[in-house]
Amino acid sequence: KQEVTQIPAALSVPEGENLVLNCSFTDSAIYNLQWFRQDPGKGLTSLLLIQSSQREQTSGRLNASLDKSSGRSTLYIAASQPGDSATYLCAVSNSGYALNFGKGTSLLVTP
Amino acid sequence: EAGVVQSPRYKIIEKKQPVAFWCNPISGHNTLYWYLQNLGQGPELLIRYENEEAVDDSQLPKDRFSAERLKGVDSTLKIQPAELGDSAVYLCASSLDPGSHEQYFGPGTRLTVT
Numbered sequence: 001k002q003e004v005t006q007i008p009a010a011l012s013v014p015e016g017e018n019l020v021l022n023c024s025f026t027d028s029a030i031y032n033l034q035w036f037r038q039d040p041g042k043g044l045t046s047l048l049l050i051q052s053s054q055r056e057q058t059s060g061r062l063n064a065s066l067d068k069s070s071g072r073s074t075l076y077i078a079a080s081q082p083g084d085s086a087t088y089l090c091a092v093s094n095s096g097y098a099l100n101f102g103k104g105t106s107l108l109v110t111p
Numbered sequence: 112e113a114g115v116v117q118s119p120r121y122k123i124i125e126k127k128q129p130v131a132f133w134c135n136p137i138s139g140h141n142t143l144y145w146y147l148q149n150l151g152q153g154p155e156l157l158i159r160y161e162n163e164e165a166v167d168d169s170q171l172p173k174d175r176f177s178a179e180r181l182k183g184v185d186s187t188l189k190i191q192p193a194e195l196g197d198s199a200v201y202l203c204a205s206s207l208d209p210g211s212h213e214q215y216f217g218p219g220t221r222l223t224v225t
Contacts, residue, residue, distance in 0.1 A: 036216075045216075046214070097144075103153050
């Protein structure tokens with residue numbers, strides 16, 4: 001069974017810092033990997049999706065990388081803002097369908 | 112384009128009562144998922160539909176949970192009878208692109224069983 005781990009569980013940084021969130025998975029035979037953002041009491045917002053054949057994806061201040069062989073992905077957030085405060089979830093699909101989620105990293109960006 | 116719609120957003124019931132959640136996926140999305148999210152955890156898949164067919168219900172506790180997707184559009188997830196441990200957020204997601212399978216989530220229904 002695919003196990004997804006996210007480190008750290010919580011992170012607090014001052015505004016303006018660049019930061020990295022880590023995700024590791026046990027089964028490298030993945031179809032894709034998706035990063036989500038979840039605000040308190042809300043659903044999940046898709047941030048980036050990386051197909052198994054890709055190494056990275058970028059959207060604005062966000063960059064996600066994928067290293068299938070080592071079972072790792074990182075989400076890089078540049079120039080963090082208080083509005084980035086949320087829980088970030090990493091999810092891996094082996095089949096292209098069901099997502100296996102980590103427990104998330106709770107991010108707080110202080111002004 | 113409207114996103115995934117779920118209702119109700121919140122529901123409080125007493126144990127042993129029935130409850131139902133409704134989901135309307137993004138227009139044209141033929142794949143629909145129901146996930147369960149416990150506090151402090153990532154979502155876990157309950158069931159996946161391709162059009163009106165439940166193609167993966169291996170994680171659905173069938174003694175008390177049921178789901179349907181009539182006409183391959185809207186879907187309903189039901190619990191009967193509810194137990195205290197069912198308190199959680201129930202998320203619906205949909206996807207279209209058969210290549211990327213990118214999933215789009217609704218706001219969820221937060222269930223509290225007392």
